[in-house]
Amino acid sequence: MSLWSLLGIAVFLAVVFIRDIPVRMANGDNGRVAIAVLDEVRRPFLGIFAAEARLLNEGYSESVRASLEEAIERGQDLIAQFKQAVQYSPAVLQRVERLDESFESWIEGERAMFAHYAGTKLGPQTAADDQEAHRLLALTSAAFSRTMERLAEGEGPIHHDIDGGSRAVRELTLLGGLLMAFLLGGVYYLQWSHNRVLRGLLAEVEQRVRERTAELRASQEELVRKQRLAAIGQLTATVSHELRNPLGSIRNALAVIRRLPCDDNPMMQNAMDIAERGIGRCDNIITELLDFTRVRELRPETTDIDAWLAGALDDYECPPGIELARELNSGAELACDRDCLLRAILNVLDNACDAVVAEAENGNQAFSPRLTVATRVTGEWVEILVADNGAGIAADHLEKIFEPLFSTKSFGVGLGMPVVRQVMEQHGGGVQVHSEPGRGTRVRLWLPLHTEEGKG
Numbered sequence: 001m002s003l004w005s006l007l008g009i010a011v012f013l014a015v016v017f018i019r020d021i022p023v024r025m026a027n028g029d030n031g032r033v034a035i036a037v038l039d040e041v042r043r044p045f046l047g048i049f050a051a052e053a054r055l056l057n058e059g060y061s062e063s064v065r066a067s068l069e070e071a072i073e074r075g076q077d078l079i080a081q082f083k084q085a086v087q088y089s090p091a092v093l094q095r096v097e098r099l100d101e102s103f104e105s106w107i108e109g110e111r112a113m114f115a116h117y118a119g120t121k122l123g124p125q126t127a128a129d130d131q132e133a134h135r136l137l138a139l140t141s142a143a144f145s146r147t148m149e150r151l152a153e154g155e156g157p158i159h160h161d162i163d164g165g166s167r168a169v170r171e172l173t174l175l176g177g178l179l180m181a182f183l184l185g186g187v188y189y190l191q192w193s194h195n196r197v198l199r200g201l202l203a204e205v206e207q208r209v210r211e212r213t214a215e216l217r218a219s220q221e222e223l224v225r226k227q228r229l230a231a232i233g234q235l236t237a238t239v240s241h242e243l244r245n246p247l248g249s250i251r252n253a254l255a256v257i258r259r260l261p262c263d264d265n266p267m268m269q270n271a272m273d274i275a276e277r278g279i280g281r282c283d284n285i286i287t288e289l290l291d292f293t294r295v296r297e298l299r300p301e302t303t304d305i306d307a308w309l310a311g312a313l314d315d316y317e318c319p320p321g322i323e324l325a326r327e328l329n330s331g332a333e334l335a336c337d338r339d340c341l342l343r344a345i346l347n348v349l350d351n352a353c354d355a356v357v358a359e360a361e362n363g364n365q366a367f368s369p370r371l372t373v374a375t376r377v378t379g380e381w382v383e384i385l386v387a388d389n390g391a392g393i394a395a396d397h398l399e400k401i402f403e404p405l406f407s408t409k410s411f412g413v414g415l416g417m418p419v420v421r422q423v424m425e426q427h428g429g430g431v432q433v434h435s436e437p438g439r440g441t442r443v444r445l446w447l448p449l450h451t452e453e454g455k456g
Helices: 003-018 021-058 062-085 090-120 131-193 195-259 266-293 305-315 338-360 416-426
Strands: 301-304 323-328 333-336 370-378 381-388 430-436 440-448
Touching: 003 021, 003 131, 021 062, 021 090, 021 131, 062 090, 090 131, 195 266, 301 305, 305 323, 305 333, 305 338, 305 370, 305 381, 333 338, 333 440, 338 370, 338 381, 338 416, 338 440, 416 430, 416 440
Parallel strands: 323 370
Antiparallel strands: 301 333, 370 381, 381 440, 430 440
16 A cells, blocks of 8 residues: 555544544434434323323323323333433433433322222313313413423434434545545556656557457357348259259249230230249349348449439339439439448338339228438548338337348348448448338438448
8 A cells, every 4th residue: 555545544543533523423423313213202292281281182091091101101101211312411301301301200299190080980061160280271271381302402402413413424525535546546656657667558558459459340240140141051052953953944034935925815914924024033032142141342433422312213124103202312423332321222122112013902002102312421420311101110120120031021132231241331431220010110321421332
């Protein structure tokens, strides 16, 4: 322990004892015990008063006398406890002694009045003319008032002790805080005096942290990649190899069949159309699987994000009946891989269109399908916002939308949003989805304004 610490502790203890803090805290604790007993003392006092009221209203009976004696006995016990509780303060003890004297005088008068009622067999009507009964009643009333006054006299000093104890606790807390600040100041002083050594150690620690962080980031990325590939790697390889070639053969066979003279058979034409759509859907699923597993290096180009996005929306085939609003006001240029970013945005747009189309098909005549695509700059980020007024996403589904192979649709393999997140994270950005059932969904994509070209 340093000399600085010893000095601080010595000053702390000196002030504590000079301010008499331990004694004041002990008196406060004793006062709380005493005040609790004092609160209990009032009950038998009121019980004696109630017994007297019954005597005046009902006349003498053994049950009334028993209630009086029970209250007296309880009062005497509590006053004895009260004396014990205030032993810490001679001044308060002296007042309790006076309280005890007044109480004994009071119960003596009460017993005399009960004895008089019992001996003369007075009742509520006959007592009105009995002079002795009036005298005893006046005596007990005065004794009762005097006893309650003595009780109040003892309460004030006790509350003063309790308040003093509370102030002592606050003072001790303040002194403890000052001591802590003093000790911390000493620690800071020692650190400052050895700043050269500490700077060297800190630099070494920071270098190790950077190295460890880089290792952990690389390990995490590798772990995520392995988990992703473990989930769909085998399926992708099997599907791409086993289905793509047969699908090509089926497509060629359909082309040959279409050359046959079957224009007069609508059922045949419809069946071939359905088959070709199914082949296209399967081919898209294979493409999604391959795109998700093959993370290629980005080829960023400097891009006017508003103009580029406007062109992408012009080329996008939005289902009929859907209003597509644009609020492209960022005015930002950044480096991005346009093909990858386009795939992410198209996935988000497709999901939004599916949501509003599904809501429109529910039969709500007042529903007006609407998509809004907006851009803005927030700090060091460019944000692309895609909002729809569809049915929204349930809370239990919302937390799973970025999991590979999770989908609530009857088609697709659930890789749309995982691909979106993959693309955005490759660019150093991210994606966030906010949705309320019945009120639509808003997808926020963000990209850094300053991106290193060539980032993979």
